[in-house]
Amino acid sequence: MPKEVFILSHAVFGTIGALAAVWVFVEALNIHQENVTRIKYMSLVVALSVWLSYLVGGYFYVKFYGVTDKTIILAGPWPWAHKFAMEVKEHVFFILLVLATYLPIAVRDPHLLGEKGNKSLVLTVSGLVMLLVMAMDGYGALIIMGAKQGLLAR
Amino acid sequence: MQNTLSRFNAGFGLATAIIIILTSVLLVIKEVNKGLKGWFAGLSGHHWTTHGVLTILAFVILGLLLSQIRLEEKWDAKKLAVVILTATILGGLIVTIFFLVH
Structure with missing residues (x-):
């Protein structure tokens, strides 16, 4: 399988995760009996998408990135695209993964409808997932630009 | 106080905050201590893979343990x-600042 499949799947699953997190956030803003089931299903989509993004992105990172892209970036004019952007991305992803795994647990609390604090909790976690996926997208763009700069400088 | 959280929500919620800080601190320790980084790499073939597996294992174990201590009787959702x-902001700052100055 071409290695590009893994990196493109990583971005696609991440984007689905972000969209699902926005969905959960908006539904939670107007939470009522009728949309609780949707919130529960979409929180699973968030967790599943972020996990798939982590697994395929991680496979690409461990198997291919170090031997090709990293070498090109470090030899090019934007070495910080690896030394800063990639290093931060690969480790902040653990924070995102833990939050996305916790979200389905938070929305399954039986007190979700009756207690306003639970709504704030779901808004906080889904909002953080949303922002962190967007940050991952931004870092991903910087890494791609770093590789492009490296190739152009050859 | 009337409970406003289920025990799993309280346990895994606190585990989320603790693990976010721990995984960020582990990154700093791992990057500073090359011996530990090499040991991590030896365990799974790559230090990042081991770091990820440890993070998730610790999250699950800590979440289950904290779910047993009746945290929901003392904590509320807010x-x-x-x-x-706070943990997410701190964890993000630890990782970002470390790589800015490293």
């Missing part, structure tokens, strides 16, 4: 939201 938000 307090948990503030703790998770």
Whole structure:
């Protein structure tokens, strides 16, 4: 399988995760009996998408990135695209993964409808997932630009 | 105080905050201590893979343990939201600042 499949799947699953997190956030803003089931299903989509993004992105990172892209970036004019952007991305992803795994647990609390604090909790976690996926997208763009700069400088 | 959280929500919520800080601190320790980084790499073939497996294992184990200590009797959801938000900001700052100065 071409290695590009893994990196493109990583971005696609991440984007689905972000969209699902926005969905959960908006539904939670107007939470009522009728949309609780949707919130529960979409929180699973968030967790599943972020996990798939982590697994395929991680496979690409461990198997291919170090031997090709990293070498090109470090030899090019934007070495910080690896030394800063990639290093931060690969480790902040653990924070995102833990939050996305916790979200389905938070929305399954039986007190979700009756207690306003639970709504704030779901808004906080889904909002953080949303922002962190967007940050991952931004870092991903910087890494791609770093590789492009490296190739152009050859 | 009337409970406003289920025990799993309280336990895994606090575990989320603790693990976010621990995984960020582990990154700093791992990057500073090359011996530990090499040991991590030896365990799974790559230090990042081992770091990820440890993070998830610790999250599950800590979440299950904290779910047993009746945290929901002392904590409410708003307090948990503030703790998770603070931990995420702190964890993000630890990772970002470390690589800015490293």
